[in-house]
Amino acid sequence: MKRQRFKTWLSQWREDRFDWTSETMGELHPSAPQAQPEDDAWRDRPVRRLYEGELKFFRSTFSYMAAVLAFVMIFFLLRAVVEMPNFGSADSPASTSPVIKRYIEDGLKETGAVNIVAGVILDYRAFDTLGESHVLFTASVAVFILLLQTVPEKEKERERRILQDDLILKKTAQVLIPLLVLFGIYVLLNGHLGPGGGFSGGAIIGSSFILYSLAYGPERLSSLINMKTYRAIVVSALFFYSLSKCYSFFCGANHYETIFGPGTPGAIFSAGLIMPLNVAVGMVVACTMYGFYTVFKQGRL
Amino acid sequence: MFEEFFWNNRIQCVAVVLFAVGFVTLLLHRNLLKKVIGLNIMDTAAYLFLTSLGYISGRTAPIITDGAPAMEKYVNPLPAGLVLTGIVVSVSVTAVMLSLSLRLYRRYHTLNLDDIYQEIHREQEREP
Amino acid sequence: MDFIEIALLIMLVICGISTCVTKNLLVSLIIFMAYSVIMSIIWAMLEAPDLAITEAAVGAGVSSILMFLSLKKIRDLKRKAEKDEETEI
Numbered sequence: 001m002k003r004q005r006f007k008t009w010l011s012q013w014r015e016d017r018f019d020w021t022s023e024t025m026g027e028l029h030p031s032a033p034q035a036q037p038e039d040d041a042w043r044d045r046p047v048r049r050l051y052e053g054e055l056k057f058f059r060s061t062f063s064y065m066a067a068v069l070a071f072v073m074i075f076f077l078l079r080a081v082v083e084m085p086n087f088g089s090a091d092s093p094a095s096t097s098p099v100i101k102r103y104i105e106d107g108l109k110e111t112g113a114v115n116i117v118a119g120v121i122l123d124y125r126a127f128d129t130l131g132e133s134h135v136l137f138t139a140s141v142a143v144f145i146l147l148l149q150t151v152p153e154k155e156k157e158r159e160r161r162i163l164q165d166d167l168i169l170k171k172t173a174q175v176l177i178p179l180l181v182l183f184g185i186y187v188l189l190n191g192h193l194g195p196g197g198g199f200s201g202g203a204i205i206g207s208s209f210i211l212y213s214l215a216y217g218p219e220r221l222s223s224l225i226n227m228k229t230y231r232a233i234v235v236s237a238l239f240f241y242s243l244s245k246c247y248s249f250f251c252g253a254n255h256y257e258t259i260f261g262p263g264t265p266g267a268i269f270s271a272g273l274i275m276p277l278n279v280a281v282g283m284v285v286a287c288t289m290y291g292f293y294t295v296f297k298q299g300r301l
Numbered sequence: 302m303f304e305e306f307f308w309n310n311r312i313q314c315v316a317v318v319l320f321a322v323g324f325v326t327l328l329l330h331r332n333l334l335k336k337v338i339g340l341n342i343m344d345t346a347a348y349l350f351l352t353s354l355g356y357i358s359g360r361t362a363p364i365i366t367d368g369a370p371a372m373e374k375y376v377n378p379l380p381a382g383l384v385l386t387g388i389v390v391s392v393s394v395t396a397v398m399l400s401l402s403l404r405l406y407r408r409y410h411t412l413n414l415d416d417i418y419q420e421i422h423r424e425q426e427r428e429p
Numbered sequence: 430m431d432f433i434e435i436a437l438l439i440m441l442v443i444c445g446i447s448t449c450v451t452k453n454l455l456v457s458l459i460i461f462m463a464y465s466v467i468m469s470i471i472w473a474m475l476e477a478p479d480l481a482i483t484e485a486a487v488g489a490g491v492s493s494i495l496m497f498l499s500l501k502k503i504r505d506l507k508r509k510a511e512k513d514e515e516t517e518i
Contacts, residue, residue, distance in 0.1 A: 066325045073321040081317060086309045088358035095357055095377045103379065104372050108365050116363035116375070117479050120382040132386045139393030146400040187482065194364060195478035199389050203486035210494060265365075285389065289491050292396045296403075296498040312475070315438045319445045326449040334454055334496065338461050341492065342445055345468050345484075352475050362476040381477045388483050395492045399499045406503055410510060 112271035113192040122197075122274045122281075126245050129198075129277075133238055133284050140234075140288045149299040166215070173215035180208035184286075191278040192271040198278040202285025209290040218294060225290055227301045233287050237280040244273050312353035319346035333402040333412045337395060344391040348384045355380035434474060441467050458496050465489035 058065075085092035094100075103120055113119035121129050188201030213221050225233075264270055294301050307314055319342055326339025355377035363378040406412055409420045444464040451457040465488035473481035 062329060066329045069329070070321045070325045073324060074317055077317040077320065078314065081310055081313045082306070084310070084313065084354075087312055087353055088356055090357045090360075092354070094354050094380075100377050100379060101372050104363060104375050105370050107378075108370055114365055115479070116365065116378040117381045117385070117477075120378050121385060125382065128386055132390060135390050136393050139397050142397050143400045146397075146404050195362070196482055197385075197479060199385060200479070200482040200486050203483065203491055207486060207490045207494075210491075288393075292491070292495060293498070296396075296400070296495055296502065311435070311438060312471075315442060318442055322445050322449055330449070332454070334500065335449070335457070337496065338448060338457060341461070341488075342448065342464070345465070345488065346445075348480075349468065349471070352472060352477050352480060355477075356475045360476070362478055364478075376476045381479055384477075384480055385483055388480070388487055392487050392492050396495055399495055403499055403502060406506060410506075412503065 108265055111274065112265060113274050114265055114271075115192055115194055115197075117195075118192045118197050118274055118278070119271070122191075122277050123248075123272070126248075126277070129281065130241055130245060133241060133281055136284060136288050137234060137238060140291050143292060143295055144301070147295045147299055148301075169215045173211050177208050177212055177215075180211065181205060184208060184282075188278060188282040189275065192274040198281030199285055201278070202282035203289055205282065206286040206289030206293075209286065210293045213290070213294065213297075218298065221290075222301075225287060225301070230287050230291055230301055234284050237283045241277060241280045244276065248273055312356075313350060316346045316350040316353065319343075319349070331414050333405065333414065334399075336414075337398050337402070340398070341391065341395060344387070348387055351380045351384050434471075437467055437471055437474070441471065454500055458493060458500065461496075462489050462493045465493065 085094075090096075103116060103124070107116045107119045107124075108114065111119035111123040113123065184201050184204035186201075187196035187204060188198065191197030191201065209221060209225070269275070291301055323339045323342030323344075323346055327336050327343060328339075330336055330339065357376050360374055360376045363375040363381075365375070402412060405417060409417050411417060411420075441464065444460055444467060448457045448460045448464060451460065465484060469481045469484040469489065472478075472484060
């Protein structure tokens with residue numbers, strides 16, 4: 001009996017007919033509170049009179065309390081700032097530690113990345129970035145659980161009609177989108193040679209997707225990014241990241257020969273695994289940004 | 302003396318002020334969207350503080366162009382790496398909080414936290 | 430250089446305070462976008478270009494878009510509820 005129910009539930013999920021909202025929230029649209037005659041007396045009764053009085057007092061003194069609290073907090077935090085080293089001084093403990101010396105002086109030789117920040121976040125501290133990509137993935141899963149719902153066909157039709165009218169947006173998008181995608185790919189691939197990297201490049205590509213979806217409607221993009229491809233891209237990127245980082249830590253910690261050496265500094269195919277990892281992170285970030293947007297906009301991917 | 306202190310630590314002072322402003326907004330505003338904005342301001346203030354600790358005047362960003370890295374030429378790369386992680390995490394936190402407040406709005410038809418509390422009290426009294 | 434930095438810092442504080450004080454949610458969101466852009470310029474001046482690019486793309490772009498979208502969604506829901514009430518009456 002239970003097994004049968006589980007099977008139907010699973011099949012619903014597979015065919016994307018599963019309605020998340022009814023499962024997570026109980027009722028779908030409690031738009032108008034059902035007016036039942038026996039509940040009228042309950043509605044008029046004041047709830048916790050004292051609490052409402054407190055509330056009124058709080059609202060009347062809100063701005064003063066806010067200002068006082070802000071000043072108290074600023075005072076205590078400034079007391080802490082007094083003890084800290086001066087802004088921009090070279091002899092502060094944070095800037096003279098041997099870790100920083102090692103990063104700057106040996107970073108280029110050890111990782112091959114011209115941009116030391118990329119070398120730090122994707123080579124020395126790569127587990128940090130791995131955890132962060134998983135945070136993004138978890139957040140997108142949470143947003144999908146909270147906001148995915150089935151949208152009636154009429155609503156889609158209305159949105160499409162509104163979107164087809166906007167000529168200015170369409171022409172602007174026609175000019176901007178190729179430039180945005182190109183710039184995003186440049187930032188993504190040049191993460192180890194200059195400022196940029198996976199996060200910023202992925203965010204730029206994701207925002208170009210958002211602009212496309214704003215101008216031409218989400219239907220054309222949904223063949224490129226839908227639930228299936230989203231899952232495939234993100235999971236394979238995270239899997240690739242974990243696997244390659246395991247490989248590099250294994251080889252580096254045991255002093256084995258790696259096939260991804262530092263290479264010549266400044267070349268595009270250099271710096272070992274940093275560029276593929278940047279691409280993986282960028283794909284995760286781009287898909288997640290676009291996924292956030294579509295789920296917030298229309299409740300489906 | 303005070304002027305010298307404020308001038309020497311100008312970024313830190315601004316970060317402290319912004320942190321307090323964001324904290325007050327997060328704590329005392331009743332609107333959920335305003336709370337999200339306040340948390341974002343707090344985030345950026347903390348990141349500004351961290352970044353200012355890594356800055357050393359007269360040095361350039363840690364992008365090595367001449368092949369001979371010397372420590373006296375570049376600023377501290379570590380705070381930048383940490384903050385880069387933090388920015389992306391703050392976006393995902395923002396998305397989760399916004400979707401939660403959308404669900405609350407769909408259920409209670411208001412974003413005001415006091416009204417939501419009152420509705421919850423009413424519901425509890427109705428169904429003990 | 431100092432002059433620009435001081436001007437940017439003052440504008441940052443003004444934007445931060447007015448974001449929290451403004452009553453209208455849409456206005457405060459737009460001011461928050463301006464706040465993020467100023468923050469990214471300050472990071473570029475603090476010799477952290479990675480942070481500047483990321484903040485300009487993520488803070489001023491994506492998270493503001495998400496907030497705008499949720500505001501629009503809330504207004505849509507409100508309008509829908511009003512329409513439902515009218516048809517019921």
